[in-house]
Amino acid sequence: MAKHHVTATVNGDEVEFLCETEETLLDVLRDQLHLTGSKEGCSSGDCGACSVTLDGRLVCSCLVLGCEVGGRSIQTIEGMAAGERLHPLQQKFLEHAALQCGICTPGFLVAGKALLDRNREPTETEIRYWLAGNLCRCTGYDKIVKAVMDTAAEMRRG
Amino acid sequence: MADTFTTTFDQAQSYVGTRTVRPDGLDKVTGRARFAADFDLPGQLVGRVLRSPHPHARIVSIDTSKAEALPGVKAVITRDDFPDQSSEFVPAGEMMMNYRDVVRNVLAREKVLYEGHAVAAVAATSVAIAKKALKLIDVTYEVLPHVIEVREAMAPNAPLLHEDLFTVGVEPKPDRPSNVAKRIEIGHGDIDAGFAKADVVVEREFNTAPVHQGYIEPHAALASTSEDGSAEIWCTTQGHFIVRAHCARLLGMDIGKVRVTASEIGGGFGGKTVVYLEPLAVALSKKAKRPVKMVMSREEVFKSSGPTSGANVKVKIGAKKDGTFVAAWAELKYQAGAFQGSPVQPGVMCAFAPYDIENVKVIGYDVVSNRPKVAAYRAPGAPISEFAVESVVDEIAKKLDIDPVELRLQNAAHEGTKAAYGPKFGPIGLEETLRSVKKTDHYTTPLQPWQGRGVASGFWFNIGGETCVSITVNEDGTVSLMAGTPDIGGLRASLANVAADELGVPYDKVRPIIGDTGSVGFNFLTGGSRSAFSGSMAVVEAAKQIKDDLCRRAAKLWEMQPDQVEFVNGYVKPIKENDKAKPMSVADMAKVAGKTGGPIGGVGRINAQGAGPSFGTHLVDVEVDPETGRVTILRYTMAQDAGKALHPSYVEGQFQGGAAQGIGWALNEEYIYGPDGKLQNAGFLDYRMPVASDVPMIDAIIVEVPNPRHPYGVRGVGETPIVPPMAAIGNAIEQATGIRFSELPMSPPKVLKALKEKGLNKPVTGTGTNGGSGKHKH
Numbered sequence: 001m002a003k004h005h006v007t008a009t010v011n012g013d014e015v016e017f018l019c020e021t022e023e024t025l026l027d028v029l030r031d032q033l034h035l036t037g038s039k040e041g042c043s044s045g046d047c048g049a050c051s052v053t054l055d056g057r058l059v060c061s062c063l064v065l066g067c068e069v070g071g072r073s074i075q076t077i078e079g080m081a082a083g084e085r086l087h088p089l090q091q092k093f094l095e096h097a098a099l100q101c102g103i104c105t106p107g108f109l110v111a112g113k114a115l116l117d118r119n120r121e122p123t124e125t126e127i128r129y130w131l132a133g134n135l136c137r138c139t140g141y142d143k144i145v146k147a148v149m150d151t152a153a154e155m156r157r158g
Numbered sequence: 159m160a161d162t163f164t165t166t167f168d169q170a171q172s173y174v175g176t177r178t179v180r181p182d183g184l185d186k187v188t189g190r191a192r193f194a195a196d197f198d199l200p201g202q203l204v205g206r207v208l209r210s211p212h213p214h215a216r217i218v219s220i221d222t223s224k225a226e227a228l229p230g231v232k233a234v235i236t237r238d239d240f241p242d243q244s245s246e247f248v249p250a251g252e253m254m255m256n257y258r259d260v261v262r263n264v265l266a267r268e269k270v271l272y273e274g275h276a277v278a279a280v281a282a283t284s285v286a287i288a289k290k291a292l293k294l295i296d297v298t299y300e301v302l303p304h305v306i307e308v309r310e311a312m313a314p315n316a317p318l319l320h321e322d323l324f325t326v327g328v329e330p331k332p333d334r335p336s337n338v339a340k341r342i343e344i345g346h347g348d349i350d351a352g353f354a355k356a357d358v359v360v361e362r363e364f365n366t367a368p369v370h371q372g373y374i375e376p377h378a379a380l381a382s383t384s385e386d387g388s389a390e391i392w393c394t395t396q397g398h399f400i401v402r403a404h405c406a407r408l409l410g411m412d413i414g415k416v417r418v419t420a421s422e423i424g425g426g427f428g429g430k431t432v433v434y435l436e437p438l439a440v441a442l443s444k445k446a447k448r449p450v451k452m453v454m455s456r457e458e459v460f461k462s463s464g465p466t467s468g469a470n471v472k473v474k475i476g477a478k479k480d481g482t483f484v485a486a487w488a489e490l491k492y493q494a495g496a497f498q499g500s501p502v503q504p505g506v507m508c509a510f511a512p513y514d515i516e517n518v519k520v521i522g523y524d525v526v527s528n529r530p531k532v533a534a535y536r537a538p539g540a541p542i543s544e545f546a547v548e549s550v551v552d553e554i555a556k557k558l559d560i561d562p563v564e565l566r567l568q569n570a571a572h573e574g575t576k577a578a579y580g581p582k583f584g585p586i587g588l589e590e591t592l593r594s595v596k597k598t599d600h601y602t603t604p605l606q607p608w609q610g611r612g613v614a615s616g617f618w619f620n621i622g623g624e625t626c627v628s629i630t631v632n633e634d635g636t637v638s639l640m641a642g643t644p645d646i647g648g649l650r651a652s653l654a655n656v657a658a659d660e661l662g663v664p665y666d667k668v669r670p671i672i673g674d675t676g677s678v679g680f681n682f683l684t685g686g687s688r689s690a691f692s693g694s695m696a697v698v699e700a701a702k703q704i705k706d707d708l709c710r711r712a713a714k715l716w717e718m719q720p721d722q723v724e725f726v727n728g729y730v731k732p733i734k735e736n737d738k739a740k741p742m743s744v745a746d747m748a749k750v751a752g753k754t755g756g757p758i759g760g761v762g763r764i765n766a767q768g769a770g771p772s773f774g775t776h777l778v779d780v781e782v783d784p785e786t787g788r789v790t791i792l793r794y795t796m797a798q799d800a801g802k803a804l805h806p807s808y809v810e811g812q813f814q815g816g817a818a819q820g821i822g823w824a825l826n827e828e829y830i831y832g833p834d835g836k837l838q839n840a841g842f843l844d845y846r847m848p849v850a851s852d853v854p855m856i857d858a859i860i861v862e863v864p865n866p867r868h869p870y871g872v873r874g875v876g877e878t879p880i881v882p883p884m885a886a887i888g889n890a891i892e893q894a895t896g897i898r899f900s901e902l903p904m905s906p907p908k909v910l911k912a913l914k915e916k917g918l919n920k921p922v923t924g925t926g927t928n929g930g931s932g933k934h935k936h
Contacts, residue, residue: 020286036196037189039424041374042456046842049374077189090187094179097807100647100815102186103193103375103424128851135842137372137425138647139811140818141850142858 004067010035011079019066025059026050028066029076037077037106041135048134051107051114052076058114060133077106080113089113089151098147100138107134112148120156124149173655173665174870177807180651181670182422194378194394194421195453202380203232203281205435205442205452206288208295209462210270210277213306213528213835214317215299217266217277224294225280230287233445234295235438236278237267240408248403250432252504252621252686253534259497261408263531264437270299271319271496272528273836274461276434281442281450304528304835308470308493311337311527319496319526337526339498344506344579345519352485352517356476360553364546366884366902367828368468368493371535372819372847375424376459381439382449388415389440395433396426396644397683402675404433405440416440419674420644427819428534429464431685460840465829466535467492467500471546473509481560483569485517486510486578490543492524495531500524501539504619507579508540508881509547511617512566512588512773514575528835534685536816537618537877541823541884545902548614548885553898562613562889563596566775570615587799587863588615588773594797594859595777601795608782609792610894615775616881620874621686622766626679627696629657629704631758635745637663639697640673642681643689647815647876648808655804656694656870660701661744662728679763687874690804691769696762698869703760705730708747711754712739768867772875774798776817776882780890784919787910789825789891791852796882797859801873809875810858816879817856822848823880824887826903 003018010033017032024043029035029052038061041047045060052061053075061074080087089112092098099105108131115122115130122130127148128141136144185191222234243257261267266275278295282288303317310316316337325332327341353359379393389411395401398418406413423430435452442450454463469492476485488509494500502522509520520543555562570588577583595601595613605611630638639657643649650670658665682688705725712730713720716739724733731741751758779792796813803809826846830838839845864871884902892898897912913919 030196035189036192039193039375040195040453041376041424042842044456044841044843047374047456081188086184086187093187094183097177097180097648097811099183099186100808100811101373101375101423101425102182102191103373103422105186106189109187124855125851132849132851135372135374135847135849137374137427137819137847138815140814140816140856141848141853142814142856143807143811145850145855 006067006070008069008071009073011076021065021067023066024062025064025066025069026061029061035076035078039103039106041103048111049104049107051110051134053110053114058111077110080109087113088155089116089148092147092151096143096147096150098139098143104134104136108136108144115148116152116155120152122152173658174804175806176655178651178655178665178805180648181654182645182650191422193375193424194392197380197392197421198451199380199382199449202449202451203283203446204285204288205279205281205439205450206292207276207438207458208278208292209458210266210273210275212270212299212301213273214269214271214302214304216269216302218298218300220278221296222278224296225291228287228291228294230283231280231291232283232448233281233442234278234291235441235445237265239441240265241410250534252538253499253501255432255499257407260404263497264408264434272530274458274530275496276462279438279442281446306527306529306831306835308468308491308525308527311525312491312523319528323498323526338523339494339526340524342503342506342522343519346576347517349485349487349517349519353476355484357479358554358557359474359476360550360557361472361474362550362900364471364549364900366469366542366545368465368529369823369827370460370465370845371427371429373425373427373429376454376456377434377463378453379435379439380449380451381436381443383440383443387411391416391418391436391440392421393418393436394421394423394430396423396430396685398644398675399642399681400431400683401433401436405437408437409440417674417676420672423644423646426646427536428538428685431534431683434463456842457840460845461837462530464533464535465530466538467494467532467542469493469542471543473546473550475550475554477554477558479558481558481565481568483513483515486515488520488543488547490522492522492539492542493529493532494524494526495529496526497531498524498526500532501534503539505539505543508617509543510578512571512615513569514571515569515578518578520578536819536880540616540618541820541881544616544881545884548882549888549898552612552885552889552892563592566615567592584770585863585866586771586773587861590861590863591615591773591775591797591799594861595775595795598777598795600777600793605779608784608894609779610890610892611779612886612888612890612893613775613777614882614885614889615773616878617771617773618687618878618881619771620691620769621688622692622769623682623686623688624680624765625692625696626681626761626763627693627700628678628761629697629700629759631704631744631748633748633751635667635743635748637661637668639668639670640678641670641693642673642678643684643693645672646684647811648805649689649693652690652804652808653693653697656697657701660698661704663744679761687772687876688766688769691868691872691874692764692766694804694870694872695766695868696764699762699764700760704758707758708744711747712742714754768865770801770865770867770873772799772873772878774878774882776886778886778890780887780894782891782894782909784913787906787913789904789909791821791854793854795857795859796879797861798875798878799861799863799873800875801865801868802862802871803860804870804872806860809860812876813858813879814856817883818848818853820880820883821853821887824884824902824904826905828903
């Protein structure tokens with residue numbers, strides 16, 4: 001069967017690609033667009049390492065088909081920093097040592113930013129439940145949750 | 159916890175013990191860091207593995223002809239592509255493995271021994287073609303009866319995995335093969351006399367389920383070979399020198415011709431100390447004459463890699479009325495998976511290590527069954543035996559009405575204690591960790607009904623081992639540091655702290671990298687909580703060479719004797735002040751390197767000795783939901799001896815991460831097999847690891863009892879944190895419900911069933927317990 005021709009926006013840039021029907025958005029991002037910051041930990045939507053936003057909505061890119069994203073806007077970890085300026089959450093992850101191996105970090109950052117975009121004052125419980133779709137096996141989540149809380153506080157201060 | 163964050167220091171300041179930003183951090187928060195699956199090469203093929211659908215079967219034949227004929231298929235490999243190996247044990251992390259078994263685990267030979275056992279592999283031009291090719295490989299199996307559980311595998315009439323496996327360590331030597339590979343026994347004193355003196359004896363039996371290391375990054379490898387017999391491998395591993403050794407051995411190549419680059423590693427916890435895909439990728443690449451990339455699916459990770467043992471453990475402890483332990487006995491039966499080599503040896507050695515007991519005997523059995531071969535998992539073996547022991551210790555505390563921390567303090571191992579496994583301890587911090595948790599307000603905060611508080615201690619040896627670090631002072635005075643142990647949790651930051659202090663240069667002028675096997679001398683793997691311990695020793699050695707050399711060079715410049723020059727706080731200077739010899743910094747010396755003898759550098763090549771054991775004590779509050787059986791972790795405090803924290807954030811990170819893994823082990827994680835011998839929960843949805851909403855903040859208290867055999871006093875910290883949680887949580891549940899759980903995990907169905915049996919499965923009020931006293935009031 002012929003491949004699908006898809007045009008979409010990724011991190012603000014227009015991209016076009018050809019993909020098989022069964023190829024996921026994650027496959028497309030990693031293998032065709034060479035945006036390997038989104039990770040494949042399970043390909044079943046359970047680990048969140050492939051988290052991206054699709055028209056502003058947080059999704060697991062392994063659960064979206066490449067051929068579904070025509071005309072839509074995708075934000076990945078590669079688009080999170082504004083040029084050389086890190087997003088405050090990226091900065092706080094560094095300061096709080098909120099990563100160890102770092103494989104889950106892109107997913108947590110994308111998911112954490114999606115939370116902060118919606119909720120300027122999340123409670124610890126709200127953060128923990130929002131991030132419950134992202135697995136981290138190294139940190140016990142302590143420093144990740146603190147980094148998100150600290151980012152929210154700093155962003156409120158402006 | 160202090161969350162101080164510092165970016166700049168002047169040179170006189172010390173970085174060791176501060177929370178510097180990790181040098182590899184920026185790449186990891188921007189998605190730029192390259193993990194194994196992120197590497198690609200021109201002309202690369204896709205490799206895929208055919209795996210056994212049966213838990214136990216004889217391979218009658220493998221016909222690959224149809225697969226080979228499929229257009230796009232460039233290579234197919236089977237057992238025939240790997241020469242057989244003779245029996246030889248080599249270290250695998252802190253465990254041992256046998257090459258005869260390794261070659262059979264990477265590709266099955268006579269039999270498949272577990273569901274998911276690799277049988278063949280293909281390399282093709284696309285994923286679709288590779289998958290199709292796997293379906294075209296025709297394997298004829300003669301299905302055999304299987305055995306999954308350890309006690310069943312030990313039964314006299316159990317299906318035999320290896321017809322040539324005779325139990326080692328029993329007299330007389332058995333005349334029939336069995337699934338018991340080994341019996342071991344350690345101890346001292348007179349166990350019978352000891353128990354005869356006891357006023358209280360508690361004997362209990364426990365069962366634990368196998369759990370997977372659960373790293374988020376699946377195994378992945380990219381291999382490229384050349385006609386001259388050389389090979390390059392990029393893979394996710396805890397030890398690329400070990401990958402090199404195994405691939406060279408299994409494929410008959412020269413070690414010097416195999417170059418392995420460790421990618422950033424997405425978690426390992428012991429599970430990436432062995433090889434699975436790497437030799438297959440090399441073999442496929444050799445055959446196809448093109449690079450081959452292989453990545454496991456999560457299902458393959460669960461079915462074909464890891465996990466650690468499930469076990470059956472019996473523990474018996476005798477104590478005097480005043481709480482003194484007088485005798486301890488345990489019997490451990492550990493699943494090894496399909497091939498011998500469970501972590502029962504360290505399990506045996508660690509069981510009673512936290513205590514000073516006159517009479518001890520521990521027996522262990524290493525038992526094979528039709529499960530994936532176990533791999534090391536954080537303090538391999540210790541969490542299982544210490545869970546059982548710490549549960550019994552808690553019961554003794556209750557029986558004698560002694561505070562559980564006080565009872566542990568009363569019997570705690572300390573400097574000079576003869577450990578149950580043989581040696582006398584040097585300075586150790588168990589008592590300090592116990593006192594630390596008891597001092598917290600956590601210990602005395604009142605509890606509500608259905609809540610309970612538990613405490614448990616834990617021990618792990620830690621290891622040193624062969625380590626090589628090279629340091630180069632560059633022309634501009636910046637410092638390149640090359641280590642050879644993969645950095646999983648902040649190693650580069652820790653080593654850069656040490657190098658900056660040793661050489662008196664700013665932290666951000668030190669750039670640490672993990673070198674490939676062709677760029678730095680041999681390193682044993684990252685495991686045994688050794689990488690920061692041994693690596694920092696090698697950094698000190700390499701820096702010493704540089705400092706001595708700089709003194710010699712400066713002496714020459716100043717026309718002095720080398721012993722008239724010293725290196726202090728980043729400067730070479732004359733010992734006696736001298737107008738003509740102005741102190742020179744490392745950067746000053748770098749500028750004149752060409753004139754003073756050429757490149758400046760040092761190489762620390764050591765076999766690190768003197769690893770100091772690390773003890774920890776955990777304190778946990780739980781709440782049991784009587785309607786669902788769910789256990790919620792309300793509060794968690796842990797104290798552990800780090801000797802000296804080179805980088806406190808990453809020491810805390812090890813503490814917190816280990817505790818969270820222990821929480822998963824205690825409450826939810828398990829390999830579930832059907833009667834067909836197949837794994838039923840090979841995915842993250844059904845293999846339930848803790849998520850952020852399952853755990854509270856984990857308060858980490860760093861205790862520092864310096865290790866006298868390390869220049870900074872460092873002890874390994876990575877493994878001990880996973881040892882105490884299971885017992886601490888079990889003890890807390892016992893306090894909340896009055897029920898002692900003897901099976902892990904203590905998952906909702908099991909807890910609910912137990913509550914029902916006691917008629918407790920309804921919300922009730924007023925039956926709670928008070929905190930701290932350790933007294934149960936149901």
